[in-house]
Amino acid sequence: MTKKSGKLCEACGGQNTKIHLTTYPVKMGEKQINVGRVSARECMDCYAIKPTKAGQEKIERCMMTFMSLLDDDNFGSV
Numbered sequence: 001m002t003k004k005s006g007k008l009c010e011a012c013g014g015q016n017t018k019i020h021l022t023t024y025p026v027k028m029g030e031k032q033i034n035v036g037r038v039s040a041r042e043c044m045d046c047y048a049i050k051p052t053k054a055g056q057e058k059i060e061r062c063m064m065t066f067m068s069l070l071d072d073d074n075f076g077s078v
């Protein structure tokens, strides 16, 4: 853990990971939002998925959009 390596799977430590776009479910309280086309690193060994930095930013943007929808009382068909 001393080396700077973002390529290892955090779940199993495997090196067999791959970045691709995926639908990533985010929990917000009792609701779950599926954020589409998130850049995430998937482990080929244990199938753990972790968003990349870009993916994390996209998730945050989507959550902000989602919250503003709630604020406007506009929440209907998502």
Ligand SMILES: [Zn+2]
Pocket: 009, 010, 011, 012, 013, 014, 043, 044, 045, 046, 047, 048
């Ligand atoms: Zn893994």
